[in-house]
Amino acid sequence: MTTICPACRSNCLYLHSPVQGFPFLSGSYNFLSCSSCGHTHISFKPQSNLYNNRESSTNYNKQGPFLFIKSLLFRFYANKYILPVVDFIPVSDSFNILDYGCGSGELSNSLITLLRSRYKLNRRCRLYAFDLQESPPNCLERAVTYLNPSSLKIHTNKFDCIILRHVLEHIDLLDDCILELHSLLNYNGKILIEVPNGDSSWRSILGYLWPGYFFPYHFHVFTEKSLWHLLNRHHLQVERIFYPNPPLFGVFANNFIRSRGLCKFISIFLYPLQYAFSRLTNSSEAILFVLGHSNK
Numbered sequence: 001m002t003t004i005c006p007a008c009r010s011n012c013l014y015l016h017s018p019v020q021g022f023p024f025l026s027g028s029y030n031f032l033s034c035s036s037c038g039h040t041h042i043s044f045k046p047q048s049n050l051y052n053n054r055e056s057s058t059n060y061n062k063q064g065p066f067l068f069i070k071s072l073l074f075r076f077y078a079n080k081y082i083l084p085v086v087d088f089i090p091v092s093d094s095f096n097i098l099d100y101g102c103g104s105g106e107l108s109n110s111l112i113t114l115l116r117s118r119y120k121l122n123r124r125c126r127l128y129a130f131d132l133q134e135s136p137p138n139c140l141e142r143a144v145t146y147l148n149p150s151s152l153k154i155h156t157n158k159f160d161c162i163i164l165r166h167v168l169e170h171i172d173l174l175d176d177c178i179l180e181l182h183s184l185l186n187y188n189g190k191i192l193i194e195v196p197n198g199d200s201s202w203r204s205i206l207g208y209l210w211p212g213y214f215f216p217y218h219f220h221v222f223t224e225k226s227l228w229h230l231l232n233r234h235h236l237q238v239e240r241i242f243y244p245n246p247p248l249f250g251v252f253a254n255n256f257i258r259s260r261g262l263c264k265f266i267s268i269f270l271y272p273l274q275y276a277f278s279r280l281t282n283s284s285e286a287i288l289f290v291l292g293h294s295n296k
């Protein structure tokens with residue numbers, strides 16, 4: 001068991017109250033929290049078969065009303081957070097974006113549509129999607145180039161923009177991941193990292209059922225302070241911070257309901273309540289850092 005905080009490297013860890021397994025797992029599991037930066041992480045690595053069951057579910061159907069709504073939401077997201085960053089990156093004759101941890105490819109699919117219409121006339125723009133599985137997920141658009149762990153390695157200093165949307169919390173060894181991102185990013189490039197916000201007011205209300213824990217799939221719960229410590233240690237400079245509010249109650253409903261469709265419906269139905277409460281309490285469900293190489 002580690003005794004040092006993986007975010008700020010202090011040795012101020014204490015045992016956090018147990019978190020229920022998700023979904024439908026019996027028993028509860030211990031987490032460690034850091035009294036210095038507020039970071040929380042699991043006290044042991046879960047068995048890989050338990051972990052992989054969920055992570056390999058990236059090949060679901062391309063059809064369905066909820067996928068259409070999700071694709072609209074991802075377009076809204078890309079328009080609001082990603083394209084403004086992309087617009088300001090100096091480019092030469094080509095431009096490469098990486099969706100790191102693409103999952104089923106929903107974000108990449110929305111992004112490629114937007115990039116096509118926005119940059120086709122004045123930039124040679126290419127979108128790559130990376131994840132752990134060997135071959136591309138079924139739903140991934142053909143215009144997106146899929147990379148697996150072995151094909152990713154050859155792309156040193158290649159990317160002008162790397163996006164990790166709700167990915168970093170799934171990665172056990174944070175330092176190794178950030179070092180890899182460093183090696184993939186070109187000199188003027190930007191990294192966008194979004195994670196669940198450990199300072200969320202919904203966390204204090206929902207307790208161990210708060211979706212940010214998402215045991216055993218999330219290894220870490222970041223706070224703004226802990227994420228800043230981690231990135232600063234690796235000489236990544238925080239240039240902007242956003243506070244998005246991704247839907248919460250679909251994942252929460254997954255604790256009790258097996259139907260994915262019903263969970264998505266609940267998520268959308270309750271979103272106005274979730275959003276209003278977050279605004280009233282001046283908190284957000286996620287934090288999004290825009291980062292560049294530090295000159296230090």
Ligand SMILES: [Zn+2]
Binds near residue numbers: 005007
């Ligand atoms: Zn810490």
